[in-house]
Amino acid sequence: xxxxxxxxxxxxxxxxxxxxxxxxxxxxxxxxxxxxxxxxxxxxxxxxxxxxxxxxxxxxxxxxxxxxxxxxxxxxxxxxxxxxxxxxxxxxxxxxxxxxxxxxxxxxxxxxxx
Amino acid sequence: xxxxxxxxxxxxxxxxxxxxxxxxxxxxxxxxxxxxxxxxxxxxxxxxxxxxxxxxxxxxxxxxxxxxxxxxxxxxxxxxxxxxxxxxxxxxxxxxxxxxxxxxxxxxxx
Numbered sequence: 302x303x304x305x306x307x308x309x310x311x312x313x314x315x316x317x318x319x320x321x322x323x324x325x326x327x328x329x330x331x332x333x334x335x336x337x338x339x340x341x342x343x344x345x346x347x348x349x350x351x352x353x354x355x356x357x358x359x360x361x362x363x364x365x366x367x368x369x370x371x372x373x374x375x376x377x378x379x380x381x382x383x384x385x386x387x388x389x390x391x392x393x394x395x396x397x398x399x400x401x402x403x404x405x406x407x408x409x410x411x412x413x414x415x
Numbered sequence: 416x417x418x419x420x421x422x423x424x425x426x427x428x429x430x431x432x433x434x435x436x437x438x439x440x441x442x443x444x445x446x447x448x449x450x451x452x453x454x455x456x457x458x459x460x461x462x463x464x465x466x467x468x469x470x471x472x473x474x475x476x477x478x479x480x481x482x483x484x485x486x487x488x489x490x491x492x493x494x495x496x497x498x499x500x501x502x503x504x505x506x507x508x509x510x511x512x513x514x515x516x517x518x519x520x521x522x523x524x525x
Binding site: 332349351357391398401402408409 | 460461464512514515
């Protein structure tokens with residue numbers, strides 16, 4: 302089974318621009334979560350989607366948004382980029398959004414904002 | 416709210432040494448507990464998990480036991496190898512949302 306794939310792997314943007322990141326979950330998985338990883342703040346939960354609906358949202362400003370398509374693929378969008386948005390963005394998929402379900406992570410997208 | 420506290424690193428060990436990384440948690444309900452590992456330049460890989468009190472997770476020689484009475488999930492390995500050098504994250508899942516510890520960098524020297 303193919304793992305979680307994320308595209309692109311690396312991105313360089315400038316302040317004020319917007320960016321869209323993509324995540325394809327493991328085949329058959331319907332839950333997709335997004336996390337931001339930075340040296341200062343560590344790993345922080347952004348949001349989770351299940352069956353095209355946002356189930357959970359972390360404590361991030363409205364510039365961060367996401368969506369999920371009927372094939373379970375997910376995108377996240379960051380508008381009006383700031384320098385502090387530079388991070389590794391990780392996507393994780395699981396079969397169902399339960400406590401006990403393991404989330405499997407993709408390799409991440411490294412976003413650099415200049 | 417939920418939170419995870421894990422031992423600060425970095426930790427440097429010699430091959431075949433014993434490794435333990437402490438992890439304690441605060442949760443409102445009955446979370447599942449996980450250890451993830453991150454190798455340089457890669458995403459997170461699940462190392463092991465436990466879904467209820469007294470469960471023991473194990474994988475690749477690593478073990479951790481879900482202790483509800485001490486709200487802990489300490490990671491142990493009896494004999495580490497150079498290939499175990501990585502960053503280790505303790506995490507809890509409640510409502511499908513993972514909360515992570517700060518990560519512990521482990522370096523194993525030959």
